[in-house]
Amino acid sequence: MLRSLHRWPGLLAAVLLIVIALSGAALSVFPALDRLTQPSVIAGQSVADLAAVVQAAHPAVEQIRRAPSGRITAYWFDGDTPGAAVIDPQTGAELGSADARAVEGWLKSLHRALLLEDAGRLTVAVAAAVMLLMAVSGAMLVARRMGGWRHWFAPQRRGVSGRWHTLLARVGVAGLLVSSITGLFMVAATFSLTPDDAANPAFPNAVSGLAPLPAQELPALQAIPVADLRDLTFPVADDPTDAFAVTTATGSGYVDPGNGALLVWADNGPWQTAWEWAYLLHTGNGAALWGLILGLMVLTVPALAVTGALIWWRAWQSRPRLAGMVAADKAQTVILVASEGGTTWGFATTLAQALQTAGQSVHLAPLSSLSPERYRSANRVIMMAATWGDGDAPSSAKAALARLRAAKVPNGMELAILGFGDSSFPVYCGYALTLQDAARAKGWAMPLPLGKIDRQSAQDFARWGRDLGAHLGLDLSLNHQPQAPQTQALTLITRRDYASPEAPVAILRFAVPKTGLWARLKGQGFASFAPGDLLGILPEGSTLPRLYSLASGKKDGFVEIAVRQHVGGLCSNQLLSLPIGGQINAFLRANPGFQPDRSVAPLILIGAGTGIGPLAGFVRAEGSRRPVHLWFGARSAETDLLYAEELTAWQKDGRLDHLTCAFSRSTAPRRHVQDALRDDAEALRALVTHGARIMVCGGREMAQGVQAALADILAPLGLSPRSLKAEGRYAEDSY
Amino acid sequence: MKPMKPLFAALALTTALVLPGLAFAKPVTLTVTMNNYGGRGAYLAVYVTDPAGAYAGSLWMAGGKAKYYRHLSDWARFTGSDPAQVDGITGASVGSGQTLTLDMDLADALFDAGYTLHIDAAVEDMRDSPNEVSVPLTAAGAGQAVTGGRYIADFTYGF
Numbered sequence: 001m002l003r004s005l006h007r008w009p010g011l012l013a014a015v016l017l018i019v020i021a022l023s024g025a026a027l028s029v030f031p032a033l034d035r036l037t038q039p040s041v042i043a044g045q046s047v048a049d050l051a052a053v054v055q056a057a058h059p060a061v062e063q064i065r066r067a068p069s070g071r072i073t074a075y076w077f078d079g080d081t082p083g084a085a086v087i088d089p090q091t092g093a094e095l096g097s098a099d100a101r102a103v104e105g106w107l108k109s110l111h112r113a114l115l116l117e118d119a120g121r122l123t124v125a126v127a128a129a130v131m132l133l134m135a136v137s138g139a140m141l142v143a144r145r146m147g148g149w150r151h152w153f154a155p156q157r158r159g160v161s162g163r164w165h166t167l168l169a170r171v172g173v174a175g176l177l178v179s180s181i182t183g184l185f186m187v188a189a190t191f192s193l194t195p196d197d198a199a200n201p202a203f204p205n206a207v208s209g210l211a212p213l214p215a216q217e218l219p220a221l222q223a224i225p226v227a228d229l230r231d232l233t234f235p236v237a238d239d240p241t242d243a244f245a246v247t248t249a250t251g252s253g254y255v256d257p258g259n260g261a262l263l264v265w266a267d268n269g270p271w272q273t274a275w276e277w278a279y280l281l282h283t284g285n286g287a288a289l290w291g292l293i294l295g296l297m298v299l300t301v302p303a304l305a306v307t308g309a310l311i312w313w314r315a316w317q318s319r320p321r322l323a324g325m326v327a328a329d330k331a332q333t334v335i336l337v338a339s340e341g342g343t344t345w346g347f348a349t350t351l352a353q354a355l356q357t358a359g360q361s362v363h364l365a366p367l368s369s370l371s372p373e374r375y376r377s378a379n380r381v382i383m384m385a386a387t388w389g390d391g392d393a394p395s396s397a398k399a400a401l402a403r404l405r406a407a408k409v410p411n412g413m414e415l416a417i418l419g420f421g422d423s424s425f426p427v428y429c430g431y432a433l434t435l436q437d438a439a440r441a442k443g444w445a446m447p448l449p450l451g452k453i454d455r456q457s458a459q460d461f462a463r464w465g466r467d468l469g470a471h472l473g474l475d476l477s478l479n480h481q482p483q484a485p486q487t488q489a490l491t492l493i494t495r496r497d498y499a500s501p502e503a504p505v506a507i508l509r510f511a512v513p514k515t516g517l518w519a520r521l522k523g524q525g526f527a528s529f530a531p532g533d534l535l536g537i538l539p540e541g542s543t544l545p546r547l548y549s550l551a552s553g554k555k556d557g558f559v560e561i562a563v564r565q566h567v568g569g570l571c572s573n574q575l576l577s578l579p580i581g582g583q584i585n586a587f588l589r590a591n592p593g594f595q596p597d598r599s600v601a602p603l604i605l606i607g608a609g610t611g612i613g614p615l616a617g618f619v620r621a622e623g624s625r626r627p628v629h630l631w632f633g634a635r636s637a638e639t640d641l642l643y644a645e646e647l648t649a650w651q652k653d654g655r656l657d658h659l660t661c662a663f664s665r666s667t668a669p670r671r672h673v674q675d676a677l678r679d680d681a682e683a684l685r686a687l688v689t690h691g692a693r694i695m696v697c698g699g700r701e702m703a704q705g706v707q708a709a710l711a712d713i714l715a716p717l718g719l720s721p722r723s724l725k726a727e728g729r730y731a732e733d734s735y
Numbered sequence: 736m737k738p739m740k741p742l743f744a745a746l747a748l749t750t751a752l753v754l755p756g757l758a759f760a761k762p763v764t765l766t767v768t769m770n771n772y773g774g775r776g777a778y779l780a781v782y783v784t785d786p787a788g789a790y791a792g793s794l795w796m797a798g799g800k801a802k803y804y805r806h807l808s809d810w811a812r813f814t815g816s817d818p819a820q821v822d823g824i825t826g827a828s829v830g831s832g833q834t835l836t837l838d839m840d841l842a843d844a845l846f847d848a849g850y851t852l853h854i855d856a857a858v859e860d861m862r863d864s865p866n867e868v869s870v871p872l873t874a875a876g877a878g879q880a881v882t883g884g885r886y887i888a889d890f891t892y893g894f
Contacts, residue, residue: 062862063862063863065862075862077884080884082862082864082884082885084861084862098861098862099773099774099861100774100860100861105774105775105860109775117827118799189802190800190802191800192800192801192802192818196801196802198805200805200811200815200816202815203812233808233863245808
């Protein structure tokens with residue numbers, strides 16, 4: 001609901017809002033320009049002094065105006081010729097034309113009425129109301145996404161959809177709220193929808209009729225500082241019954257020209273005072289710096305419109321389009337999707353196609369349409385549920401839970417739930433867990449444990465697919481690409497080969513490919529990458545990319561991976577036989593879950609084989625700013641001690657504080673990396689007590705062995721890899 | 736600018752003046768030609784003062800937003816900027832270089848009796864120009880153009 005409220009009015013009003021925002025931002029420059037070019041207020045100068053200065057230069061002065069921006073304009077007559085100029089309050093000298101700047105006037109007409117009259121003003125007012133709606137609903141969406149208002153400025157994860165949109169919104173939303181509210185208030189006042197309680201004193205009944213005194217001798221005008229002045233209208237020269245009319249920021253009154261008495265005064269009412277504030281906040285006239293800041297915040301509107309439209313477009317693009325789908329009552333498997341940004345539909349389609357390939361009939365539908373009694377041919381229902389923010393349901397599936405609670409589940413129908421979420425949130429896959437509780441309360445059979453996919457991890461998904469396939473007795477291979485990768489050709493610049501007898505290994509270093517401006521703006525492709533991110537390589541003759549952990553970051557100026565040759569492995573064979581200057585097709589995938597945090601706490605790196613790649617990258621990048629301890633498992637020092645030269649050098653220059661190598665196939669002592677950990681249990685406990693963060697990279701078996709070893713090592717501290725993971729202090733990248 | 740025909744234009748004048756006169760009213764055409772002053776549409780207040788110089792009533796208000804009426808400063812002083820004074824006799828503001836033509840029935844009693852017609856003008860972001868036109872209403876004055884000041888080039892009334 002909130003999302004639709006945010007999306008549709010926004011898409012409809014986008015062009016209009018862009019015009020209003022750009023013109024508004026351009027207008028915000030003028031108060032600053034005035035501030036820079038106008039003489040500043042003269043300390044202690046009263047309206048009486050100013051009137052005298054102007055009158056000396058132009059005896060027939062009729063009116064002096066001071067704009068909130070500080071610009072002072074005088075109007076007079078030379079005989080029958082009207083004259084006007086911006087004047088210097090010090091000297092009365094003319095500083096320039098009194099006419100409004102043509103460009104400013106045009107922009108103002110465009111900004112508030114689209115160069116039209118009332119119809120334009122009303123259209124702009126509607127647009128301002130839409131902007132207010134967008135700002136409020138958008139702020140609520142951001143708060144929900146970040147897991148609460150308290151986390152408004154918390155750093156966002158890389159690789160999250162709509163990251164730019166959220167980033168810009170968090171900066172700009174305050175300005176958009178102020179602009180739209182004050183703008184609407186001013187339109188309302190223009191159309192007399194708010195009470196007009198500006199000071200409007202009646203002309204005094206009696207004026208002294210004495211001969212006029214020189215302006216600087218009038219006490220009532222001496223009492224008003226120039227900074228407060230808005231308007232001073234002089235009495236008609238030969239009319240003894242006339243008086244000075246003076247208006248300030250707070251009210252207006254009449255002053256006797258004969259004796260300088262304040263004949264009558266009235267203060268502005270609260271509505272006029274509110275209007276003055278709205279005007280100041282909206283235009284920056286009288287608060288030039290604020291005006292510029294507001295202008296900058298409003299400049300986010302075009303970017304928000306474009307990124308917002310892109311988010312919608314991507315969601316639209318990733319709607320399910322499943323060839324060969326059967327009706328709900330004919331399908332053996334019904335897949336139900338609760339998606340927030342639309343990406344979960346992509347996973348669902350991959351699963352549906354894999355099931356179809358395995359001979360199953362499939363129906364794919366949104367979770368909000370759940371009705372098990374209709375699925376007459378179904379043996380199982382698979383729910384794929386994204387989580388929004390801190391465990392909430394995606395907006396498209398708000399009603400699903402109620403339907404689930406009310407549903408009648410036929411006997412023999414199984415249920416599998418796959419949650420999509422972000423493990424860095426306190427409640428990971430919270431919505432899927434809620435669904436599981438509700439289904440359990442229904443007595444729905446769930447033979448598989450709840451699956452969890454962390455930040456759209458293709459690996460997690462493939463793993464879950466294998467479990468599902470094993471349960472169904474089907475060969476399910478789920479190779480899901482959330483977005484078809486755009487590959488670029490990478491050129492090999494150096495290679496280091498380790499002739500390990502059974503399985504040769506190489507460290508391959510590629511040149512960073514050029515990225516276009518657009519990609520750099522969007523942070524896409526090779527515009528930014530860090531050790532631990534994934535390099536997807538598309539081997540020739542295959543459409544299935546293989547993922548390698550990066551050993552380098554953008555700062556290093558090259559793209560580096562460590563590759564072990566697998567028997568019959570298409571990709572690894574192509575890579576290991578790649579000559580210098582040869583090219584491969586590759587793309588970049590952010591892996592925000594496997595990055596060192598920003599703290600200066602010690603870093604414990606544990607890896608084996610080619611898993612050393614990203615760990616070496618971390619030493620290179622992090623070693624100079626925090627203690628780094630590396631446990632590294634290889635087969636033997638002679639065959640595959642990757643990065644041996646660098647490791648020695650880093651130990652020397654202090655980037656690597658401590659290195660332990662374990663060799664599994666050398667002469668004694670033979671040990672795996674987990675054995676080395678057990679030998680160093682005391683040192684590890686000391687490091688963890690000092691807040692160390694642990695990062696593990698390598699094969700899945702090694703990772704499990706490391707987890708088991710660490711569980712034993714940390715038990716005396718009352719800690720475990722699981723508890724550290726919950727604190728964000730244990731990250732693992734296994735394959 | 737199209738001529739306009741305010742149905743009860745004269746009704747806006749104070750009742751004491753207009754009611755006895757209505758039976759003896761004659762159609763009058765007022766023509767205001769604007770200078771090329773180069774700003775947004777001008778607000779114009781057309782009103783009449785009696786032989787003593789007191790406000791007698793309004794004939795027309797060009798400009799629809801009551802918020803800006805205070806800039807028609809003489810008129811505003813007479814009426815306290817009361818928009819009710821121009822209820823039903825309000826039209827659009829008059830652009831730079833344009834002509835405003837008003838057809839209305841005015842009481843015979845207004846002519847050759849010391850009444851004066853005034854026009855105040857104001858333009859956004861430009862000076863207020865009260866009493867730009869101030870012309871005695873006489874039968875002899877009909878058809879004679881009177882020059883304005885800052886915004887009004889000339890003004891004519893005719894039968």
